[in-house]
Amino acid sequence: MYDLLLIRYGEIGTKGKNRHVFEQRLQANIAAALRDLGIDEVERAYTRLYVPVKADLEEIIQRLQKVFGIASFSPVMRVPLEVEAIEEAAVKLVAESLRERRISPKDKLTFKVITHRANKGFPLTSPEMNKRLGACLLRKYPQLTVDVHQPQLSVEVEIREHYTYIYSERIPGVGGLPVGVSGKGVLLLSGGIDSPVAGYQMMKRGVEITAVHFHSYPFTSERAKEKVLDLAKVLSSYGGPVPVHVVHFTEIQKAINEHCPPKLMVTIMRRMMLRLAEAVAQRERAAALITGESLGQVASQTMESIAATNAVVRLPVFRPLIGFDKTEIVDLAERIGTYSISIQPYEDCCTIFVPRHPETHPKLAEVERAEERLPMEELMEEALARTEVVVCGK
Amino acid sequence: MIYLDNAATTRVIPDVAEVVQKAMTEAFGNPSSPHTLGLEAERLVRQAREAVAAALGCQADEVYFTSGGTEADNLAIRGTLQAKIRKGKHVVTSAVEHAAVLETLKHLAQLGLCEYTLVPPDSTGKVAPEDVVKAVRDDTVLVTVMTVNNEVGTIQPVAEIARLVKERDPEVCVHSDAVQALGKVRCRVKELGVDLLSISGHKLGAPKGVGGLYCRQGVRIVSQITGGGQEREMRSGTENVPGIVGLGRAVALAMEQMEEQTALWRRLQERLLALLEEIPDAQVMGSPLANAPHIVNVGFPGVRGEVLVHALAAEGLFVSTGSACSSRREVASHVLKAMGVNPQAAEGSIRISFGWENTMEEVERAAELIREAVRDLRRFQRY
Numbered sequence: 001m002y003d004l005l006l007i008r009y010g011e012i013g014t015k016g017k018n019r020h021v022f023e024q025r026l027q028a029n030i031a032a033a034l035r036d037l038g039i040d041e042v043e044r045a046y047t048r049l050y051v052p053v054k055a056d057l058e059e060i061i062q063r064l065q066k067v068f069g070i071a072s073f074s075p076v077m078r079v080p081l082e083v084e085a086i087e088e089a090a091v092k093l094v095a096e097s098l099r100e101r102r103i104s105p106k107d108k109l110t111f112k113v114i115t116h117r118a119n120k121g122f123p124l125t126s127p128e129m130n131k132r133l134g135a136c137l138l139r140k141y142p143q144l145t146v147d148v149h150q151p152q153l154s155v156e157v158e159i160r161e162h163y164t165y166i167y168s169e170r171i172p173g174v175g176g177l178p179v180g181v182s183g184k185g186v187l188l189l190s191g192g193i194d195s196p197v198a199g200y201q202m203m204k205r206g207v208e209i210t211a212v213h214f215h216s217y218p219f220t221s222e223r224a225k226e227k228v229l230d231l232a233k234v235l236s237s238y239g240g241p242v243p244v245h246v247v248h249f250t251e252i253q254k255a256i257n258e259h260c261p262p263k264l265m266v267t268i269m270r271r272m273m274l275r276l277a278e279a280v281a282q283r284e285r286a287a288a289l290i291t292g293e294s295l296g297q298v299a300s301q302t303m304e305s306i307a308a309t310n311a312v313v314r315l316p317v318f319r320p321l322i323g324f325d326k327t328e329i330v331d332l333a334e335r336i337g338t339y340s341i342s343i344q345p346y347e348d349c350c351t352i353f354v355p356r357h358p359e360t361h362p363k364l365a366e367v368e369r370a371e372e373r374l375p376m377e378e379l380m381e382e383a384l385a386r387t388e389v390v391v392c393g394k
Numbered sequence: 395m396i397y398l399d400n401a402a403t404t405r406v407i408p409d410v411a412e413v414v415q416k417a418m419t420e421a422f423g424n425p426s427s428p429h430t431l432g433l434e435a436e437r438l439v440r441q442a443r444e445a446v447a448a449a450l451g452c453q454a455d456e457v458y459f460t461s462g463g464t465e466a467d468n469l470a471i472r473g474t475l476q477a478k479i480r481k482g483k484h485v486v487t488s489a490v491e492h493a494a495v496l497e498t499l500k501h502l503a504q505l506g507l508c509e510y511t512l513v514p515p516d517s518t519g520k521v522a523p524e525d526v527v528k529a530v531r532d533d534t535v536l537v538t539v540m541t542v543n544n545e546v547g548t549i550q551p552v553a554e555i556a557r558l559v560k561e562r563d564p565e566v567c568v569h570s571d572a573v574q575a576l577g578k579v580r581c582r583v584k585e586l587g588v589d590l591l592s593i594s595g596h597k598l599g600a601p602k603g604v605g606g607l608y609c610r611q612g613v614r615i616v617s618q619i620t621g622g623g624q625e626r627e628m629r630s631g632t633e634n635v636p637g638i639v640g641l642g643r644a645v646a647l648a649m650e651q652m653e654e655q656t657a658l659w660r661r662l663q664e665r666l667l668a669l670l671e672e673i674p675d676a677q678v679m680g681s682p683l684a685n686a687p688h689i690v691n692v693g694f695p696g697v698r699g700e701v702l703v704h705a706l707a708a709e710g711l712f713v714s715t716g717s718a719c720s721s722r723r724e725v726a727s728h729v730l731k732a733m734g735v736n737p738q739a740a741e742g743s744i745r746i747s748f749g750w751e752n753t754m755e756e757v758e759r760a761a762e763l764i765r766e767a768v769r770d771l772r773r774f775q776r777y
Binding site for chain 1: 702703704707
């Protein structure tokens with residue numbers, strides 16, 4: 001019955017002169033999300049995007065619900081700018097709604113007609129259209145009664161430049177900004193619960209993600225790496241392929257373990273990670289780093305610890321979960337589909353070698369002194385040279 | 395590559411792979427079909443059944459093919475409980491059984507369909523027959539104790555257990571999971587005195603997905619998979635002819651070569667243990683030389699088993715952890731725990747297990763790789 005999906009975008013509608021950049025990106029992202037369903041044309045007209053229903057409607061809806069930048073969307077019928085055609089479509093729409101809701105002619109259903117007349121050249125005004133369509137539907141379906149305040153069914157009619165669109169459903173989108181409009185960020189992806197959620201949050205603000213994972217084979221397993229790639233694949237369903245830079249971190253961990261005081265091991269390890277992530281960012285022309293830190297969650301996430309690790313990089317480090325409780329992070333992880341992967345019990349480099357009592361208030365000077373014993377350049381070069389890039393998602 | 399994880403699974407023996415391939419591409423008929431292709435398949439299944447029966451020392455019609463050891467254990471346990479529902483629902487087992495037994499009992503107990511008693515082993519993993527008999531109650535319907543433990547290789551005194559249990563109450567069924575025993579230690583069902591015995595193909599060079607249950611004539615158990623009535627109504631579903639043919643051939647080969655093969659394994663085991671004992675603080679679990687010849691379980695305090703396994707795999711040596719564990723869960727092996735091994739040693743333990751193709755050179759090289767890896771890894775301790 002439906003010809004198209006009409007897509008509304010919220011926030012980006014307000015972006016002034018850059019608006020067309022945002023619109024084009026959203027259009028491209030939607031096309032990319034639907035391409036393997038055989039849909040590649042996304043039509044853009046004024047402040048709406050249109051996708052043809054050329055595949056399973058439910059599948060298209062599920063995909064669109066993962067595209068950032070969409071405020072809401074509706075499956076619509078498209079008819080010419082003629083009153084008779086509009087009436088006919090409205091009748092069809094109501095018939096389908098009654099069938100879906102199993103409303104027999106003896107039952108009751110309240111409804112109202114809402115006309116949006118963007119095309120002021122259309123001969124009837126919005127109130128006139130509402131009245132005319134309402135009367136037509138009441139004649140046709142005795143089970144209908146009008147309720148303008150809290151109708152069970154809203155028949156919406158959008159009269160636009162070339163066509164009229166008729167629909168009864170508004171499906172909320174995920175909001176946010178189209179992935180890519182805010183630039184590129186390097187996400188430190190560990191395999192735990194937090195970091196994929198942090199990635200999701202930044203994607204929501206339009207950031208294209210490149211992930212970096214620190215692999216410490218044999219201290220961590222191949223399965224831990226597979227798990228991270230699985231997480232990246234879930235993230236890719238929200239905004240296109242996610243390259244994962246798998247950095248060979250073993251030698252660095254060994255060196256830290258050998259040369260640095262146990263209680264500072266975690267701080268120094270985190271500093272090495274940020275340094276490496278920044279190096280990856282330079283290679284990838286990314287402008288920010290992203291971590292899943294949440295203030296006070298563990299020893300390495302106290303204010304002092306964050307300050308001590310942050311000191312080694314010049315790029316901004318985004319920590320979108322900094323003010324989140326664990327339960328909030330878990331809820332989000334479940335919703336976006338990363339939780340069940342994250343809780344697989346393979347260790348990552350953050351949990352091995354961790355001393356029983358790490359320093360919660362590291363002094364920067366002390367940390368820097370301890371680091372002097374590391375052959376820094378050599379270690380960095382070796383780790384980066386042995387970095388493998390795996391692109392996850394289509 | 396040196397593969398020493400044969401208690402997990404084995405490479406299929408080329409000769410076995412060949413007969414399996416033939417059963418898939420030539421004698422591919424359904425044994426239930428009346429035409430000649432069906433008859434040919436039926437004949438192959440019968441031959442395999444006879445080979446298994448010969449190995450176990452039973453009648454061919456006492457062998458039922460299943461999808462593997464786990465299904466055989468499930469069939470034995472569930473089938474007995476259902477058949478003896480009037481007598482009771484109590485089961486006696488050991489604390490060191492495979493998950494196929496323990497998890498099945500736990501699950502049934504949660505559903506209220508059984509009660510069970512776990513008999514603890516001694517420090518070598520062996521249960522005392524007297525302890526097993528003491529746990530038998532008037533409402534006990536099944537005693538199930540494995541023939542050879544899969545983690546440490548301990549041989550259980552199944553024959554003595556069966557004898558004492560039958561003395562106490564001949565109505566009690568005795569089952570043994572012999573998945574790790576067939577081809578490694580003597581397992582003749584008459585000598586063991588068991589009513590039910592589970593076996594598996596992929597532990598001895600047959601493909602995965604095939605196993606069997608011996609069910610003594612006159613013992614009634616209830617079928618768990620119903621349908622077309624294959625396997626004399628015991629296990630419906632079109633026979634896995636290629637798997638069954640492979641199992642038959644692998645069992646026949648194992649029996650032919652058993653004396654020679656087990657003697658070689660014992661020599662490999664002795665040599666490996668001698669070499670491993672040179673590693674400082676190496677702790678051998680159980681009492682391997684007095685038990686199954688193909689398994690050695692050894693711990694190295696200060697080294698996590700999982701990490702050691704990964705490090706060895708990077709060098710082309712494949713062994714297994716004594717148990718799956720991670721620092722988040724600290725799940726030590728239930729077997730080692732029951733044996734009273736201290737958790738630190740249990741965490742570091744690995745299992746080395748021989749198969750049909752291992753050689754002395756491989757074992758010596760393996761010992762060297764383990765020594766080096768343990769030395770390297772011990773430098774990186776947790777504080």
